[in-house]
Amino acid sequence: MAVEGAVASRSGLRSALPLLAPAYLWLTVAIFLPLSAMVFFSFMTDLPLAGKPWAFTLGNYAAFFSQSLYLTLLLASLRLGLEVTLWCVVIGYPAAYVLAKVLKGRSREAIFLLVILPFWSNGLVRIFSWAMVLREGGILDTAANAVLPFKINIDLMYSYPAVIIGLVHSYVPYMVLTCYLTLQAIDDSLIEAGRSLGASRLQVLRRVIIPLSLPGLVAGAALIFVPVVGSFMEPRILGGRTGTFYGTVIEDQFVAVFNWPLGAALSFILLAVVLVILAIASPVLKRAA
Protein backbone atom coordinates (compact mmCIF):
# COMPACT_ATOMS: atom_id res chain seq x y z
CA MET A 1 0.00 0.00 0.00
CA ALA A 2 2.78 2.40 0.98
CA VAL A 3 4.73 1.67 -2.22
CA GLU A 4 1.65 2.15 -4.31
CA GLY A 5 1.06 5.50 -2.61
CA ALA A 6 4.60 6.68 -3.34
CA VAL A 7 4.32 5.75 -7.01
CA ALA A 8 1.01 7.51 -7.29
CA SER A 9 2.41 10.69 -5.74
CA ARG A 10 5.47 10.64 -8.00
CA SER A 11 3.40 10.30 -11.17
CA GLY A 12 1.15 12.97 -9.68
CA LEU A 13 4.15 15.29 -9.48
CA ARG A 14 5.13 14.52 -13.05
CA SER A 15 1.68 15.31 -14.36
CA ALA A 16 1.58 18.42 -12.17
CA LEU A 17 4.84 19.74 -13.59
CA PRO A 18 3.34 21.44 -16.66
CA LEU A 19 0.88 23.13 -14.33
CA LEU A 20 3.55 24.29 -11.91
CA ALA A 21 6.17 25.32 -14.46
CA PRO A 22 4.66 28.68 -15.52
CA ALA A 23 4.29 29.85 -11.94
CA TYR A 24 7.79 28.80 -10.94
CA LEU A 25 9.35 30.20 -14.09
CA TRP A 26 7.60 33.49 -13.44
CA LEU A 27 8.66 33.53 -9.80
CA THR A 28 12.26 32.83 -10.79
CA VAL A 29 12.42 35.56 -13.40
CA ALA A 30 10.31 38.20 -11.72
CA ILE A 31 11.20 37.77 -8.07
CA PHE A 32 14.24 35.61 -7.51
CA LEU A 33 16.58 37.31 -10.01
CA PRO A 34 15.88 40.96 -9.07
CA LEU A 35 15.92 40.03 -5.40
CA SER A 36 19.31 38.37 -5.69
CA ALA A 37 20.59 41.40 -7.58
CA MET A 38 19.40 43.51 -4.63
CA VAL A 39 21.20 41.23 -2.16
CA PHE A 40 24.31 41.73 -4.25
CA PHE A 41 23.84 45.53 -4.36
CA SER A 42 23.44 45.66 -0.59
CA PHE A 43 27.08 44.55 -0.20
CA MET A 44 28.46 47.14 -2.62
CA THR A 45 29.93 50.57 -1.95
CA ASP A 46 28.35 52.05 -5.08
CA LEU A 47 26.32 51.00 -8.09
CA PRO A 48 28.44 49.91 -11.07
CA LEU A 49 26.82 52.49 -13.35
CA ALA A 50 28.65 55.01 -15.51
CA GLY A 51 31.97 53.34 -14.74
CA LYS A 52 32.01 54.35 -11.09
CA PRO A 53 34.48 52.36 -9.01
CA TRP A 54 32.98 50.05 -6.40
CA ALA A 55 33.99 47.38 -3.93
CA PHE A 56 32.40 44.90 -1.57
CA THR A 57 31.56 46.18 1.89
CA LEU A 58 29.55 45.41 4.98
CA GLY A 59 29.26 49.14 5.60
CA ASN A 60 25.63 49.36 4.51
CA TYR A 61 24.61 46.86 7.17
CA ALA A 62 26.89 48.53 9.71
CA ALA A 63 25.15 51.84 8.99
CA PHE A 64 21.96 50.41 10.49
CA PHE A 65 23.67 49.76 13.79
CA SER A 66 25.83 52.88 13.88
CA GLN A 67 22.87 55.26 14.00
CA SER A 68 20.02 55.06 16.48
CA LEU A 69 17.80 56.60 13.80
CA TYR A 70 17.15 53.37 11.91
CA LEU A 71 16.43 51.28 15.01
CA THR A 72 14.01 53.91 16.31
CA LEU A 73 12.18 53.90 13.00
CA LEU A 74 12.16 50.11 12.76
CA LEU A 75 10.54 49.87 16.19
CA ALA A 76 8.01 52.54 15.21
CA SER A 77 7.18 50.57 12.06
CA LEU A 78 6.82 47.29 13.98
CA ARG A 79 4.46 49.01 16.40
CA LEU A 80 2.50 50.38 13.46
CA GLY A 81 2.29 46.85 12.01
CA LEU A 82 1.00 45.43 15.30
CA GLU A 83 -1.59 48.15 15.78
CA VAL A 84 -2.92 47.90 12.24
CA THR A 85 -3.10 44.09 12.51
CA LEU A 86 -4.95 44.37 15.81
CA TRP A 87 -7.52 46.78 14.39
CA CYS A 88 -7.96 44.53 11.36
CA VAL A 89 -8.76 41.61 13.70
CA VAL A 90 -11.18 43.70 15.75
CA ILE A 91 -12.99 44.93 12.65
CA GLY A 92 -12.51 42.03 10.26
CA TYR A 93 -13.20 38.98 12.43
CA PRO A 94 -16.79 39.83 13.47
CA ALA A 95 -17.55 40.80 9.88
CA ALA A 96 -16.20 37.47 8.66
CA TYR A 97 -18.28 35.63 11.28
CA VAL A 98 -21.47 37.35 10.21
CA LEU A 99 -20.69 36.64 6.56
CA ALA A 100 -19.96 32.96 7.20
CA LYS A 101 -22.57 32.03 9.76
CA VAL A 102 -25.39 34.57 9.83
CA LEU A 103 -26.00 35.90 6.34
CA LYS A 104 -27.13 33.66 3.51
CA GLY A 105 -27.74 34.08 -0.23
CA ARG A 106 -28.14 37.52 -1.75
CA SER A 107 -27.37 39.58 1.32
CA ARG A 108 -24.13 37.65 1.82
CA GLU A 109 -23.09 38.40 -1.76
CA ALA A 110 -23.89 42.07 -1.35
CA ILE A 111 -21.90 42.42 1.88
CA PHE A 112 -19.05 40.44 0.37
CA LEU A 113 -18.92 42.84 -2.53
CA LEU A 114 -18.65 45.79 -0.15
CA VAL A 115 -15.73 44.11 1.62
CA ILE A 116 -13.87 43.41 -1.61
CA LEU A 117 -14.61 46.81 -3.15
CA PRO A 118 -11.52 48.61 -1.78
CA PHE A 119 -9.39 46.02 -3.60
CA TRP A 120 -10.73 47.19 -6.92
CA SER A 121 -9.72 50.81 -6.50
CA ASN A 122 -6.25 52.21 -6.88
CA GLY A 123 -4.29 52.57 -3.66
CA LEU A 124 -3.42 56.20 -4.23
CA VAL A 125 -7.04 57.09 -4.96
CA ARG A 126 -8.04 55.50 -1.65
CA ILE A 127 -5.44 57.49 0.26
CA PHE A 128 -6.32 60.79 -1.34
CA SER A 129 -10.00 60.22 -0.68
CA TRP A 130 -9.11 59.68 2.99
CA ALA A 131 -7.29 63.00 2.86
CA MET A 132 -10.54 64.70 1.84
CA VAL A 133 -12.45 62.99 4.62
CA LEU A 134 -10.02 63.48 7.49
CA ARG A 135 -8.80 67.04 7.13
CA GLU A 136 -10.11 70.06 9.00
CA GLY A 137 -13.15 71.32 7.10
CA GLY A 138 -13.27 67.96 5.35
CA ILE A 139 -16.18 65.59 4.95
CA LEU A 140 -15.98 64.09 8.46
CA ASP A 141 -15.58 67.48 10.13
CA THR A 142 -18.44 69.07 8.19
CA ALA A 143 -20.76 66.10 8.68
CA ALA A 144 -20.12 65.84 12.42
CA ASN A 145 -20.73 69.56 12.91
CA ALA A 146 -23.91 69.43 10.84
CA VAL A 147 -25.37 66.71 13.08
CA LEU A 148 -24.02 67.56 16.52
CA PRO A 149 -25.51 70.44 18.50
CA PHE A 150 -22.10 71.61 19.78
CA LYS A 151 -19.03 72.65 17.79
CA ILE A 152 -16.26 70.10 17.51
CA ASN A 153 -13.07 70.28 15.53
CA ILE A 154 -12.05 67.10 13.73
CA ASP A 155 -8.68 67.36 12.07
CA LEU A 156 -7.17 63.89 11.90
CA MET A 157 -5.16 64.55 8.77
CA TYR A 158 -1.34 64.46 9.06
CA SER A 159 -1.32 62.46 12.25
CA TYR A 160 -0.58 58.94 13.46
CA PRO A 161 -4.28 58.01 13.67
CA ALA A 162 -4.69 59.03 10.04
CA VAL A 163 -1.96 56.58 9.03
CA ILE A 164 -3.66 53.81 11.05
CA ILE A 165 -7.05 54.58 9.49
CA GLY A 166 -5.68 54.53 5.95
CA LEU A 167 -3.74 51.30 6.45
CA VAL A 168 -6.58 49.47 8.24
CA HIS A 169 -8.91 50.40 5.42
CA SER A 170 -6.47 49.05 2.85
CA TYR A 171 -5.74 45.78 4.62
CA VAL A 172 -8.93 44.75 6.43
CA PRO A 173 -10.25 42.76 3.42
CA TYR A 174 -7.36 40.29 3.84
CA MET A 175 -8.50 39.54 7.38
CA VAL A 176 -12.15 39.20 6.37
CA LEU A 177 -11.33 36.84 3.51
CA THR A 178 -8.98 34.52 5.40
CA CYS A 179 -11.23 34.35 8.47
CA TYR A 180 -14.31 33.84 6.32
CA LEU A 181 -12.78 30.79 4.70
CA THR A 182 -11.94 29.06 7.99
CA LEU A 183 -15.17 30.11 9.71
CA GLN A 184 -17.26 28.78 6.86
CA ALA A 185 -15.52 25.43 7.09
CA ILE A 186 -16.64 24.95 10.72
CA ASP A 187 -19.43 22.39 10.83
CA ASP A 188 -22.58 24.00 12.26
CA SER A 189 -23.35 20.77 14.11
CA LEU A 190 -20.26 21.32 16.28
CA ILE A 191 -21.66 24.62 17.45
CA GLU A 192 -25.10 23.07 17.99
CA ALA A 193 -23.55 20.19 19.91
CA GLY A 194 -21.72 22.60 22.16
CA ARG A 195 -24.88 24.60 22.80
CA SER A 196 -27.01 21.48 23.47
CA LEU A 197 -24.42 20.25 25.99
CA GLY A 198 -24.87 23.42 27.98
CA ALA A 199 -22.13 25.72 26.78
CA SER A 200 -22.96 29.41 26.75
CA ARG A 201 -22.57 31.43 23.54
CA LEU A 202 -19.34 32.87 24.88
CA GLN A 203 -17.99 29.42 25.73
CA VAL A 204 -18.82 28.14 22.25
CA LEU A 205 -17.00 31.12 20.80
CA ARG A 206 -13.96 30.63 23.03
CA ARG A 207 -13.72 26.81 22.96
CA VAL A 208 -15.03 25.96 19.48
CA ILE A 209 -15.17 28.81 17.00
CA ILE A 210 -11.96 30.72 17.75
CA PRO A 211 -9.70 27.65 17.99
CA LEU A 212 -11.08 26.24 14.75
CA SER A 213 -10.74 29.52 12.88
CA LEU A 214 -7.30 30.32 14.27
CA PRO A 215 -5.43 29.31 11.10
CA GLY A 216 -7.38 31.94 9.19
CA LEU A 217 -6.64 34.59 11.83
CA VAL A 218 -2.92 33.77 11.75
CA ALA A 219 -2.77 33.78 7.96
CA GLY A 220 -4.60 37.12 7.84
CA ALA A 221 -2.35 38.62 10.50
CA ALA A 222 0.79 37.57 8.63
CA LEU A 223 -0.59 38.88 5.33
CA ILE A 224 -1.26 42.26 6.95
CA PHE A 225 1.66 42.64 9.34
CA VAL A 226 4.44 42.10 6.80
CA PRO A 227 3.47 44.73 4.19
CA VAL A 228 2.37 47.26 6.82
CA VAL A 229 5.79 47.23 8.50
CA GLY A 230 7.37 48.20 5.19
CA SER A 231 4.65 50.62 4.05
CA PHE A 232 5.70 54.08 2.92
CA MET A 233 2.96 55.58 0.75
CA GLU A 234 0.25 55.83 3.41
CA PRO A 235 2.56 57.24 6.11
CA ARG A 236 4.03 59.80 3.73
CA ILE A 237 0.71 61.14 2.48
CA LEU A 238 -1.45 60.81 5.58
CA GLY A 239 1.17 61.14 8.32
CA GLY A 240 2.49 64.63 7.59
CA ARG A 241 5.42 65.48 9.81
CA THR A 242 4.81 62.35 11.92
CA GLY A 243 4.84 60.17 8.82
CA THR A 244 8.50 59.16 8.84
CA PHE A 245 8.78 55.38 9.14
CA TYR A 246 11.25 52.68 8.23
CA GLY A 247 9.64 52.27 4.81
CA THR A 248 9.84 55.98 3.98
CA VAL A 249 13.56 56.04 4.86
CA ILE A 250 14.18 53.11 2.50
CA GLU A 251 12.23 54.94 -0.19
CA ASP A 252 14.39 58.05 0.40
CA GLN A 253 17.55 56.04 -0.20
CA PHE A 254 16.24 54.82 -3.55
CA VAL A 255 14.52 57.97 -4.77
CA ALA A 256 16.08 60.96 -3.01
CA VAL A 257 19.81 60.21 -2.75
CA PHE A 258 20.29 57.30 -5.17
CA ASN A 259 21.95 55.20 -2.50
CA TRP A 260 20.57 51.82 -3.64
CA PRO A 261 23.13 49.81 -1.66
CA LEU A 262 22.03 51.33 1.65
CA GLY A 263 18.35 51.10 0.67
CA ALA A 264 18.78 47.43 -0.22
CA ALA A 265 20.65 46.69 3.02
CA LEU A 266 17.91 48.37 5.08
CA SER A 267 15.28 46.32 3.21
CA PHE A 268 17.02 43.05 3.94
CA ILE A 269 17.42 43.91 7.61
CA LEU A 270 13.66 44.49 7.68
CA LEU A 271 13.09 41.16 5.92
CA ALA A 272 15.31 39.38 8.45
CA VAL A 273 13.53 40.98 11.41
CA VAL A 274 10.10 40.09 10.02
CA LEU A 275 11.18 36.48 9.37
CA VAL A 276 12.52 36.18 12.91
CA ILE A 277 9.26 37.51 14.33
CA LEU A 278 7.21 35.09 12.24
CA ALA A 279 9.51 32.19 13.18
CA ILE A 280 9.15 32.96 16.88
CA ALA A 281 5.40 33.41 16.58
CA SER A 282 4.63 30.30 14.52
CA PRO A 283 5.25 27.51 17.14
CA VAL A 284 3.33 29.48 19.75
CA LEU A 285 0.41 29.93 17.41
CA LYS A 286 0.60 26.34 16.22
CA ARG A 287 0.37 25.08 19.79
CA ALA A 288 -2.59 27.32 20.42
CA ALA A 289 -4.30 25.91 17.35
Added chain:
Amino acid sequence: MRMPRLTVLLTATAVFTTALTLAASAAEVHVLNWKGYGADEPWAVEAFEKATGNKVVNDFFNSEQEMLTKIRTNPGLYDVVMINAAFNDQAMAEKLIQPIDTSKLPNYVDISKDKAGSPMLDHDGKVYGVPWVWGLTALAINDKSFDKPPTSIAEMWNPAHKGRVIIRDDAVEAVQFGAIATGQNINDIKDMNAVKAKLTSLMPQIKTFWSSENDWNQMVASNQIDIGTYWSGSADRAKTHFKLPVSLVIPQEGAVAWLDAFSIPVGSKNVAGAEAFINYMIDPKFYVEWVTKVGAPVSANTKAVEALPQDAFNRKVMGDPAVAKRIQFQAPITDAQREAYLALWQQLKVDVK
Protein backbone atom coordinates in the same frame (compact mmCIF):
# COMPACT_ATOMS: atom_id res chain seq x y z
CA MET B 1 34.56 36.94 -10.35
CA ARG B 2 31.25 35.44 -11.31
CA MET B 3 29.12 37.90 -9.45
CA PRO B 4 30.22 41.07 -11.31
CA ARG B 5 29.56 39.28 -14.59
CA LEU B 6 26.04 38.57 -13.39
CA THR B 7 25.36 42.27 -12.81
CA VAL B 8 26.82 43.15 -16.17
CA LEU B 9 24.55 40.56 -17.71
CA LEU B 10 21.54 41.90 -15.82
CA THR B 11 22.30 45.48 -16.78
CA ALA B 12 22.90 44.45 -20.37
CA THR B 13 19.57 42.62 -20.51
CA ALA B 14 17.77 45.63 -19.09
CA VAL B 15 19.46 47.98 -21.54
CA PHE B 16 18.78 45.65 -24.44
CA THR B 17 15.07 45.32 -23.70
CA THR B 18 14.74 49.09 -23.28
CA ALA B 19 16.53 49.62 -26.58
CA LEU B 20 14.25 47.13 -28.34
CA THR B 21 11.06 48.77 -27.16
CA LEU B 22 12.28 52.19 -28.22
CA ALA B 23 13.93 51.41 -31.51
CA ALA B 24 11.00 52.64 -33.56
CA SER B 25 10.80 56.19 -32.23
CA ALA B 26 13.04 58.31 -34.47
CA ALA B 27 10.72 61.27 -34.98
CA GLU B 28 9.81 61.44 -31.31
CA VAL B 29 11.35 63.83 -28.83
CA HIS B 30 11.38 62.29 -25.36
CA VAL B 31 11.45 65.05 -22.76
CA LEU B 32 12.20 64.55 -19.07
CA ASN B 33 11.11 67.42 -16.81
CA TRP B 34 9.08 68.31 -13.72
CA LYS B 35 5.36 67.80 -14.28
CA GLY B 36 3.44 70.94 -15.18
CA TYR B 37 6.64 72.83 -15.88
CA GLY B 38 6.26 74.38 -19.33
CA ALA B 39 7.48 71.55 -21.51
CA ASP B 40 4.25 69.57 -21.12
CA GLU B 41 1.78 72.42 -21.72
CA PRO B 42 -0.66 71.01 -24.33
CA TRP B 43 -0.73 74.23 -26.39
CA ALA B 44 3.08 74.38 -26.45
CA VAL B 45 3.46 70.74 -27.43
CA GLU B 46 0.88 71.21 -30.17
CA ALA B 47 2.58 74.34 -31.56
CA PHE B 48 5.98 72.64 -31.55
CA GLU B 49 4.68 69.47 -33.19
CA LYS B 50 2.95 71.49 -35.88
CA ALA B 51 6.07 73.56 -36.61
CA THR B 52 8.63 70.75 -36.70
CA GLY B 53 6.80 67.47 -37.28
CA ASN B 54 8.39 65.92 -34.19
CA LYS B 55 6.16 64.20 -31.70
CA VAL B 56 6.76 65.14 -28.05
CA VAL B 57 6.67 62.40 -25.42
CA ASN B 58 6.82 63.77 -21.88
CA ASP B 59 8.10 61.96 -18.85
CA PHE B 60 8.43 63.39 -15.35
CA PHE B 61 10.47 63.27 -12.16
CA ASN B 62 9.81 64.31 -8.57
CA SER B 63 13.35 65.06 -7.47
CA GLU B 64 16.69 65.76 -9.08
CA GLN B 65 17.93 62.40 -7.86
CA GLU B 66 15.05 60.65 -9.54
CA MET B 67 15.89 62.52 -12.75
CA LEU B 68 19.50 61.33 -12.60
CA THR B 69 18.36 57.79 -11.83
CA LYS B 70 16.05 57.84 -14.83
CA ILE B 71 18.74 58.92 -17.29
CA ARG B 72 21.26 56.52 -15.75
CA THR B 73 18.99 53.51 -15.97
CA ASN B 74 17.37 54.32 -19.35
CA PRO B 75 20.27 55.21 -21.66
CA GLY B 76 19.02 56.23 -25.09
CA LEU B 77 15.43 56.80 -23.98
CA TYR B 78 15.46 60.58 -23.52
CA ASP B 79 16.36 63.30 -26.02
CA VAL B 80 15.91 66.36 -23.81
CA VAL B 81 16.32 66.54 -20.06
CA MET B 82 15.80 69.54 -17.81
CA ILE B 83 18.63 69.71 -15.28
CA ASN B 84 19.10 72.20 -12.46
CA ALA B 85 22.47 73.87 -13.17
CA ALA B 86 23.81 72.70 -9.80
CA PHE B 87 23.45 69.10 -11.03
CA ASN B 88 24.89 69.67 -14.50
CA ASP B 89 28.44 69.05 -13.29
CA GLN B 90 27.55 65.65 -11.88
CA ALA B 91 25.59 64.62 -14.97
CA MET B 92 28.51 65.61 -17.19
CA ALA B 93 31.09 63.84 -15.01
CA GLU B 94 29.01 60.65 -15.20
CA LYS B 95 28.88 61.03 -19.00
CA LEU B 96 25.10 61.21 -18.96
CA ILE B 97 24.83 64.33 -21.14
CA GLN B 98 26.57 65.47 -24.31
CA PRO B 99 27.90 68.85 -25.53
CA ILE B 100 25.34 70.98 -27.36
CA ASP B 101 26.03 72.70 -30.68
CA THR B 102 24.57 76.12 -29.85
CA SER B 103 24.86 77.27 -33.48
CA LYS B 104 21.81 75.06 -34.10
CA LEU B 105 19.80 77.15 -31.60
CA PRO B 106 18.98 80.56 -33.13
CA ASN B 107 17.64 81.87 -29.81
CA TYR B 108 20.82 81.04 -27.89
CA VAL B 109 22.45 84.42 -28.68
CA ASP B 110 19.74 86.21 -26.67
CA ILE B 111 20.45 84.33 -23.44
CA SER B 112 21.81 86.75 -20.86
CA LYS B 113 25.60 86.63 -20.80
CA ASP B 114 25.99 85.77 -17.10
CA LYS B 115 23.66 82.76 -17.50
CA ALA B 116 25.06 81.49 -20.82
CA GLY B 117 28.61 81.81 -19.53
CA SER B 118 27.85 80.08 -16.23
CA PRO B 119 30.75 77.83 -15.21
CA MET B 120 28.13 75.38 -13.96
CA LEU B 121 26.96 74.74 -17.54
CA ASP B 122 30.08 75.25 -19.65
CA HIS B 123 32.97 72.83 -19.34
CA ASP B 124 36.17 73.04 -21.41
CA GLY B 125 34.58 75.55 -23.74
CA LYS B 126 31.70 73.21 -24.48
CA VAL B 127 28.10 73.94 -23.57
CA TYR B 128 26.43 71.13 -21.63
CA GLY B 129 23.30 73.01 -20.65
CA VAL B 130 21.19 75.72 -22.29
CA PRO B 131 19.89 78.13 -19.60
CA TRP B 132 16.12 78.12 -19.67
CA VAL B 133 14.61 79.84 -16.66
CA TRP B 134 15.74 80.88 -13.21
CA GLY B 135 13.81 81.50 -10.05
CA LEU B 136 13.82 81.49 -6.30
CA THR B 137 13.05 79.14 -3.49
CA ALA B 138 11.53 81.78 -1.27
CA LEU B 139 8.40 82.00 0.87
CA ALA B 140 4.82 82.06 -0.25
CA ILE B 141 1.86 83.06 1.86
CA ASN B 142 -1.83 82.32 1.97
CA ASP B 143 -3.29 85.82 1.39
CA LYS B 144 -6.27 84.99 3.60
CA SER B 145 -4.00 84.70 6.65
CA PHE B 146 -2.16 88.02 6.32
CA ASP B 147 -3.30 91.64 6.28
CA LYS B 148 0.02 92.68 4.84
CA PRO B 149 2.77 90.40 3.62
CA PRO B 150 5.60 89.66 6.07
CA THR B 151 9.11 90.78 5.19
CA SER B 152 11.21 88.46 7.34
CA ILE B 153 11.92 84.77 7.18
CA ALA B 154 11.29 84.74 10.96
CA GLU B 155 7.56 84.71 10.18
CA MET B 156 7.90 80.93 9.70
CA TRP B 157 8.75 80.64 13.41
CA ASN B 158 5.90 82.91 14.55
CA PRO B 159 3.82 80.94 17.13
CA ALA B 160 0.67 82.36 15.51
CA HIS B 161 1.27 79.99 12.59
CA LYS B 162 1.88 76.87 14.65
CA GLY B 163 0.69 73.83 12.68
CA ARG B 164 0.09 75.95 9.58
CA VAL B 165 3.59 76.04 8.12
CA ILE B 166 4.76 73.87 5.24
CA ILE B 167 8.22 73.05 3.96
CA ARG B 168 9.45 70.87 1.12
CA ASP B 169 10.55 67.33 1.93
CA ASP B 170 14.02 67.85 0.52
CA ALA B 171 17.20 67.69 2.58
CA VAL B 172 19.24 70.14 0.49
CA GLU B 173 16.48 72.72 0.30
CA ALA B 174 15.78 72.45 4.02
CA VAL B 175 19.44 72.83 5.00
CA GLN B 176 19.98 75.78 2.65
CA PHE B 177 16.82 77.41 3.98
CA GLY B 178 18.23 76.95 7.48
CA ALA B 179 21.49 78.55 6.33
CA ILE B 180 19.65 81.64 5.11
CA ALA B 181 17.66 81.83 8.33
CA THR B 182 20.91 81.80 10.30
CA GLY B 183 22.56 84.36 8.02
CA GLN B 184 25.02 82.03 6.33
CA ASN B 185 26.24 81.45 2.79
CA ILE B 186 24.21 78.56 1.36
CA ASN B 187 27.18 77.24 -0.60
CA ASP B 188 29.61 77.39 2.31
CA ILE B 189 27.80 76.56 5.52
CA LYS B 190 30.24 77.10 8.38
CA ASP B 191 28.01 76.51 11.38
CA MET B 192 25.92 73.39 10.75
CA ASN B 193 24.87 73.20 14.40
CA ALA B 194 23.17 76.58 14.12
CA VAL B 195 21.28 75.33 11.06
CA LYS B 196 20.23 72.20 12.91
CA ALA B 197 19.08 74.14 15.97
CA LYS B 198 17.14 76.59 13.80
CA LEU B 199 15.40 73.80 11.87
CA THR B 200 14.70 71.84 15.07
CA SER B 201 12.78 74.82 16.42
CA LEU B 202 10.86 75.02 13.13
CA MET B 203 9.65 71.40 13.15
CA PRO B 204 6.80 71.82 15.69
CA GLN B 205 5.40 74.61 13.51
CA ILE B 206 5.08 72.34 10.49
CA LYS B 207 1.83 70.84 9.28
CA THR B 208 3.30 68.51 6.71
CA PHE B 209 6.01 68.30 4.06
CA TRP B 210 5.21 69.05 0.44
CA SER B 211 6.81 67.36 -2.52
CA SER B 212 4.91 68.68 -5.53
CA GLU B 213 3.20 71.92 -6.53
CA ASN B 214 -0.08 70.09 -6.33
CA ASP B 215 0.46 69.42 -2.60
CA TRP B 216 1.10 73.09 -1.91
CA ASN B 217 -1.83 74.35 -3.94
CA GLN B 218 -4.26 71.90 -2.35
CA MET B 219 -3.18 72.96 1.13
CA VAL B 220 -3.93 76.59 0.28
CA ALA B 221 -7.15 75.77 -1.55
CA SER B 222 -8.46 74.02 1.58
CA ASN B 223 -7.07 76.84 3.76
CA GLN B 224 -4.87 74.56 5.85
CA ILE B 225 -1.66 76.59 5.81
CA ASP B 226 -0.52 80.19 6.29
CA ILE B 227 3.03 80.22 5.02
CA GLY B 228 5.72 77.96 3.61
CA THR B 229 8.72 77.62 1.35
CA TYR B 230 7.79 77.71 -2.32
CA TRP B 231 9.29 78.21 -5.76
CA SER B 232 8.76 81.59 -7.41
CA GLY B 233 7.40 80.15 -10.68
CA SER B 234 5.04 77.87 -8.81
CA ALA B 235 3.68 80.74 -6.72
CA ASP B 236 3.09 82.68 -9.94
CA ARG B 237 1.32 79.66 -11.44
CA ALA B 238 -0.83 79.17 -8.35
CA LYS B 239 -1.97 82.78 -8.60
CA THR B 240 -2.35 83.13 -12.39
CA HIS B 241 -3.49 79.70 -13.45
CA PHE B 242 -5.25 78.26 -10.41
CA LYS B 243 -6.55 81.61 -9.08
CA LEU B 244 -5.41 80.77 -5.55
CA PRO B 245 -4.77 83.41 -2.85
CA VAL B 246 -1.00 82.96 -2.99
CA SER B 247 1.72 85.64 -2.92
CA LEU B 248 5.45 85.25 -3.17
CA VAL B 249 7.58 86.85 -0.46
CA ILE B 250 11.30 87.41 -0.94
CA PRO B 251 12.43 87.79 2.66
CA GLN B 252 14.96 90.49 3.59
CA GLU B 253 17.35 87.73 4.77
CA GLY B 254 17.54 86.47 1.20
CA ALA B 255 16.45 83.45 -0.82
CA VAL B 256 17.93 80.50 -2.68
CA ALA B 257 18.17 81.06 -6.42
CA TRP B 258 18.41 78.28 -8.96
CA LEU B 259 18.98 78.09 -12.68
CA ASP B 260 17.24 75.43 -14.76
CA ALA B 261 18.79 74.38 -18.05
CA PHE B 262 18.10 71.93 -20.86
CA SER B 263 20.61 69.23 -21.76
CA ILE B 264 20.77 66.44 -24.32
CA PRO B 265 21.52 63.00 -22.86
CA VAL B 266 24.25 60.82 -24.31
CA GLY B 267 22.71 58.33 -26.74
CA SER B 268 19.80 60.56 -27.77
CA LYS B 269 18.29 59.16 -30.96
CA ASN B 270 16.92 62.48 -32.16
CA VAL B 271 19.50 65.20 -31.50
CA ALA B 272 18.07 67.46 -34.23
CA GLY B 273 14.62 67.19 -32.68
CA ALA B 274 16.10 67.87 -29.24
CA GLU B 275 17.84 71.03 -30.52
CA ALA B 276 14.61 72.23 -32.12
CA PHE B 277 12.71 71.60 -28.89
CA ILE B 278 15.24 73.44 -26.71
CA ASN B 279 15.26 76.36 -29.14
CA TYR B 280 11.47 76.50 -28.92
CA MET B 281 11.59 76.41 -25.11
CA ILE B 282 13.81 79.54 -24.99
CA ASP B 283 11.77 81.37 -27.62
CA PRO B 284 10.18 84.68 -26.46
CA LYS B 285 6.86 83.75 -28.06
CA PHE B 286 6.60 80.55 -26.03
CA TYR B 287 7.72 82.33 -22.85
CA VAL B 288 5.20 85.17 -23.03
CA GLU B 289 2.39 82.72 -23.67
CA TRP B 290 3.60 80.54 -20.78
CA VAL B 291 3.68 83.47 -18.36
CA THR B 292 0.32 84.83 -19.46
CA LYS B 293 -1.60 81.59 -19.59
CA VAL B 294 0.00 79.61 -16.81
CA GLY B 295 2.63 81.52 -14.84
CA ALA B 296 6.35 80.80 -14.97
CA PRO B 297 9.77 81.61 -13.48
CA VAL B 298 12.07 84.19 -15.14
CA SER B 299 13.40 83.38 -18.60
CA ALA B 300 17.15 83.33 -19.13
CA ASN B 301 16.46 84.88 -22.54
CA THR B 302 16.68 88.69 -22.14
CA LYS B 303 14.46 89.30 -25.18
CA ALA B 304 11.81 87.03 -23.68
CA VAL B 305 11.76 88.98 -20.40
CA GLU B 306 11.65 92.29 -22.32
CA ALA B 307 8.60 91.01 -24.18
CA LEU B 308 6.66 90.97 -20.89
CA PRO B 309 4.62 94.01 -19.80
CA GLN B 310 6.56 96.65 -17.78
CA ASP B 311 4.86 95.81 -14.49
CA ALA B 312 5.00 92.01 -14.79
CA PHE B 313 6.25 90.36 -11.60
CA ASN B 314 9.00 88.52 -13.46
CA ARG B 315 10.24 91.80 -14.92
CA LYS B 316 9.62 94.31 -12.13
CA VAL B 317 10.34 92.36 -8.93
CA MET B 318 12.66 89.62 -10.13
CA GLY B 319 14.56 92.09 -12.31
CA ASP B 320 14.94 94.52 -9.39
CA PRO B 321 18.65 95.09 -8.58
CA ALA B 322 17.82 95.17 -4.84
CA VAL B 323 16.42 91.64 -5.11
CA ALA B 324 19.41 90.51 -7.15
CA LYS B 325 21.65 91.58 -4.24
CA ARG B 326 19.78 89.47 -1.68
CA ILE B 327 19.63 86.18 -3.52
CA GLN B 328 22.23 83.42 -3.50
CA PHE B 329 22.64 81.09 -6.48
CA GLN B 330 22.93 77.39 -5.69
CA ALA B 331 26.32 75.88 -6.52
CA PRO B 332 26.96 72.15 -7.10
CA ILE B 333 26.90 69.92 -4.04
CA THR B 334 29.11 66.87 -3.51
CA ASP B 335 27.65 63.44 -2.80
CA ALA B 336 29.20 63.50 0.67
CA GLN B 337 27.51 66.83 1.46
CA ARG B 338 24.19 65.56 0.14
CA GLU B 339 24.36 62.44 2.29
CA ALA B 340 25.28 64.53 5.32
CA TYR B 341 22.32 66.84 4.63
CA LEU B 342 19.99 63.86 4.29
CA ALA B 343 21.23 62.35 7.56
CA LEU B 344 20.57 65.67 9.30
CA TRP B 345 17.13 66.00 7.72
CA GLN B 346 16.10 62.42 8.59
CA GLN B 347 17.27 62.92 12.15
CA LEU B 348 15.14 66.07 12.41
CA LYS B 349 12.12 64.20 11.07
CA VAL B 350 12.60 61.34 13.53
CA ASP B 351 13.10 63.67 16.50
CA VAL B 352 9.76 65.33 15.83
CA LYS B 353 7.82 62.04 15.91
